[in-house]
Amino acid sequence: MLVGPIEAHRAVSHIVHKLQQFVRLSAADRALLARTAGQRVKRYMPRTDIAREGDKPTDVRLILNGWACRYKQLEDGRRQIVSFLLPGDICDLNVFILREMDHSIGTITSATIADLPRDFFDEISAGHPRILTAFWWESLVNAAIQREWTMNLGQRSASERMAHLLCELFVRLRMAGLADNNSCSFPLTQSDLAEATGLSKVHVNRTLQELRAGSLIILKGKTLVVPDLDRLISAGLFNPNYLHLEREGRQLDANN
Amino acid sequence: MLVGPIEAHRAVSHIVHKLQQFVRLSAADRALLARTAGQRVKRYMPRTDIAREGDKPTDVRLILNGWACRYKQLEDGRRQIVSFLLPGDICDLNVFILREMDHSIGTITSATIADLPRDFFDEISAGHPRILTAFWWESLVNAAIQREWTMNLGQRSASERMAHLLCELFVRLRMAGLADNNSCSFPLTQSDLAEATGLSKVHVNRTLQELRAGSLIILKGKTLVVPDLDRLISAGLFNPNYLHLEREGRQLDANN
DNA sequence: CGAGAAGTTGAAGCGTGTCAAATGCAGTGG
DNA sequence: CCACTGCATTTGACACGCTTCAACTTCTCG
Numbered sequence: 001m002l003v004g005p006i007e008a009h010r011a012v013s014h015i016v017h018k019l020q021q022f023v024r025l026s027a028a029d030r031a032l033l034a035r036t037a038g039q040r041v042k043r044y045m046p047r048t049d050i051a052r053e054g055d056k057p058t059d060v061r062l063i064l065n066g067w068a069c070r071y072k073q074l075e076d077g078r079r080q081i082v083s084f085l086l087p088g089d090i091c092d093l094n095v096f097i098l099r100e101m102d103h104s105i106g107t108i109t110s111a112t113i114a115d116l117p118r119d120f121f122d123e124i125s126a127g128h129p130r131i132l133t134a135f136w137w138e139s140l141v142n143a144a145i146q147r148e149w150t151m152n153l154g155q156r157s158a159s160e161r162m163a164h165l166l167c168e169l170f171v172r173l174r175m176a177g178l179a180d181n182n183s184c185s186f187p188l189t190q191s192d193l194a195e196a197t198g199l200s201k202v203h204v205n206r207t208l209q210e211l212r213a214g215s216l217i218i219l220k221g222k223t224l225v226v227p228d229l230d231r232l233i234s235a236g237l238f239n240p241n242y243l244h245l246e247r248e249g250r251q252l253d254a255n256n
Numbered sequence: 257m258l259v260g261p262i263e264a265h266r267a268v269s270h271i272v273h274k275l276q277q278f279v280r281l282s283a284a285d286r287a288l289l290a291r292t293a294g295q296r297v298k299r300y301m302p303r304t305d306i307a308r309e310g311d312k313p314t315d316v317r318l319i320l321n322g323w324a325c326r327y328k329q330l331e332d333g334r335r336q337i338v339s340f341l342l343p344g345d346i347c348d349l350n351v352f353i354l355r356e357m358d359h360s361i362g363t364i365t366s367a368t369i370a371d372l373p374r375d376f377f378d379e380i381s382a383g384h385p386r387i388l389t390a391f392w393w394e395s396l397v398n399a400a401i402q403r404e405w406t407m408n409l410g411q412r413s414a415s416e417r418m419a420h421l422l423c424e425l426f427v428r429l430r431m432a433g434l435a436d437n438n439s440c441s442f443p444l445t446q447s448d449l450a451e452a453t454g455l456s457k458v459h460v461n462r463t464l465q466e467l468r469a470g471s472l473i474i475l476k477g478k479t480l481v482v483p484d485l486d487r488l489i490s491a492g493l494f495n496p497n498y499l500h501l502e503r504e505g506r507q508l509d510a511n512n
Numbered sequence: 513c514g515a516g517a518a519g520t521t522g523a524a525g526c527g528t529g530t531c532a533a534a535t536g537c538a539g540t541g542g
Numbered sequence: 543c544c545a546c547t548g549c550a551t552t553t554g555a556c557a558c559g560c561t562t563c564a565a566c567t568t569c570t571c572g
Contacts, residue, residue: 053497072407074493080410082403097392102400102498136353144358146402147338151328153409154336154454158528189550198410200529205552237330241309242358414560445518456561461520477569 011064011112012037014088017177019134021245029131032123037062040115044107051105057098059115063089066111067187071195072103081196083145084108084169088176090116093139109187137244144242153198156237158207161197163236166217170226171240186224211235267320267368268293270344273433275390277501285387288379293318296371300363307361313354315371319345322367323443327451328359337452339401340364340425344432346372349395365443393500400498409454412493414463417453419492422473426482427496442480467491 012034019025025033041064044050050068051057068085082103085091091105096118124131145168152161169186173179190208194201211217216232218225226232233240268290275281281289297320300306306324307313324341338359341347347361352374380387401424408417425442429435446464450457467473472488474481482488489496 070403072403074407074411076493078411080407082406097389098396098500099502100497102500103403133353140354143399143402146399146406147326147328147359150338150402150405150409151330151336153406155330155334191550201550202530202552203528205550206528209552237332241356244354244358246355447518457518458520458562459560462560465520 011041011114014064014086014176014178015062015090018088018175019131019138021175022137023130023134025130025134029128032128033131036116036120037064037114040117042113042115044111044113046107046110049104049106050113051092051101053101053104055101057092057101059117060093060121061091062114062116063087063091064112064114066113067108068105068111068113069108069192069196070103070105079195080198081192082149083142084196086169086172086176087178090135090138093135108192141242141244144244148242158197158199158203159210160236161199162193162204162207163211163216163232164238165193165197165236166211166224166226167229167232167236167238167240168243170224170229170232171243171245175243175245182227182229183223183225185222186219187222267297267370270320270342270432270434271318271346272344274344274431275387275394277431278393279386279390281386281390285384288384289387292372292376293320293370296373298369298371300367300369302363302366305360305362306369307348307357309357309360311357313348313357315373316349316377317347318370318372319343319347320368320370322369323364324361324367324369325364325448325452326359326361335451336454337448338405339398340452342425342428342432343434346391346394349391364448397498397500400500404498414453414455414459415466416492417455418449418460418463419467419472419488420494421449421453421492422467422480422482423485423488423492423494423496424499426480426485426488427499427501431499431501438483438485439479439481441478442475443478 012030015037016025016030016033044066050061053072063085065087067087069081070083070085070091071079071081073079085105124135148168152164156164170179170184173184178184188196190204191201193199193208194204197204199207208217208219211232212219214231214235215227216235218227232238268286271293272281272286272289300322306317309328319341321343323343325337326339326341326347327335327337329335341361380391404424408420412420426435426440429440434440444452446460447457449455449464450460453460455463464473464475467488468475470487470491471483472491474483488494
């Protein structure tokens with residue numbers, strides 16, 4: 001499935017926006033990303049599995065649009081969302097090494113996802129070191145996010161935990177250029193939030209009401225409004241350092 | 257600090273043992289590892305920080321002996337151990353990319369740790385592809401472990417969670433050649449287990465008693481005995497797939 | 513042998529889970 | 543346009559797993 005150059009450019013904007021938090025990409029870098037992301041694009045329906053635990057990994061994937069998640073499931077049905085994949089996120093850099101998936105990936109909304117072929121990685125290794133570095137950065141940030149989730153589940157109370165998760169999603173969406181000043185699109189159901197926070201659906205509901213009562217969030221329909229991010233940050237004991245938004249440290253600036 | 261060739265060889269045996277779960281290293285590969293790990297070795301006291309949140313990462317490190325952990329801390333003092341570092345584990349492959357540590361690393365026992373200089377990575381990139389691949393594998397397995405911990409904290413009950421953690425540590429120690437048939441050295445205190453599982457110290461104590469009562473473990477002094485691993489595995493709903501022990505079918509049932 | 517750390521025990525309280533039913537909301541077909 | 547349907551959200555009552563607090567015991571090691 002192929003998309004036109006304009007759509008490809010728009011679709012790739014999220015990852016470019018995000019990676020530029022860390023490195024400055026050249027016009028050639030951006031063009032390569034746009035070209036590659038425009039080939040081999042698949043569209044998925046909401047609530048569809050993209051990969052299942054036990055599968056042989058096939059390709060590296062780039063989320064162009066829509067939300068997805070990694071999740072794990074126990075035999076008795078208990079399910080845990082272990083991370084969210086937002087537009088601009090890359091998944092499965094492991095493809096070329098590990099033999100089988102230890103978790104599943106499924107869409108939340110409908111989504112468009114590009115497969116990145118192996119050649120692409122050869123190409124960036126050889127001629128686009130900044131993209132390569134930025135991909136490394138992305139995967140290290142993902143590891144840091146996973147550690148923070150461990151902290152979140154292990155130490156924070158229900159409302160802290162929820163506030164923390166909302167902060168993280170809001171900031172990550174902003175990194176991808178998907179949040180304006182204080183609001184963003186928010187397609188998660190309370191069940192999704194329950195599976196991500198390890199709380200019951202009912203308690204998620206009550207926790208959200210608590211946050212609403214404190215005017216920390218306005219969550220209605222599929223939109224999240226954060227009237228005062230600083231207050232949500234302190235309610236969630238959120239420290240963004242683990243996202244490594246080291247803008248001023250952009251070591252590797254391109255010349256053009 | 258330099259150690260003699262014999263001690264270096266013994267010290268490096270854990271990582272070789274572990275990496276060979278995944279790739280078969282040549283004699284030259286092993287020799288390079290032993291030589292590098294024998295230079296720049298530091299010795300740490302028990303309960304000492306090796307790196308602190310906020311520090312600039314300096315070197316890639318290899319645990320030669322002893323146990324350590326990564327942990328995060330909230331301002332109010334709540335502490336979460338997010339992973340354990342066992343002999344043969346590598347930490348901070350991120351060194352060359354991220355600007356500051358988002359977590360701390362501290363020893364549990366006294367430990368000897370080697371700093372791996374940047375040249376070493378240039379050398380393996382150029383001439384020792386199997387080591388490089390194995391290091392990749394190691395870091396992907398670490399990411400998988402972190403996801404599994406998320407699952408563990410989010411979905412499992414106290415006793416399942418504890419059983420799962422003990423399974424993981426036992427299997428990982430065996431991968432490093434540090435467990436005989438059914439027992440291993442086990443230096444963690446109940447406080448450590450509490451910080452790793454997100455439970456209170458008191459409840460950890462009760463949970464361990466429960467496991468002992470079911471003859472699932474014998475934990476006394478600093479030794480853990482697992483009389484019947486299969487039973488502990490099912491008590492912890494433990495599925496070892498996330499450790500990716502995929503070297504020609506070497507699975508849990510094997511005794512070596 | 514003494515002192516501090518680690519482990520153990522009991523009682524009481526609270527945060528979160530469970531169950532069950534009601535309400536609201538969006539999409540669909542008549 | 544309304545009635546119907548199914549899913550998401552909300553509410554209340556109750557149960558339980560885990561935490562907290564505080565005291566006691568047992569180990570470890572100088």
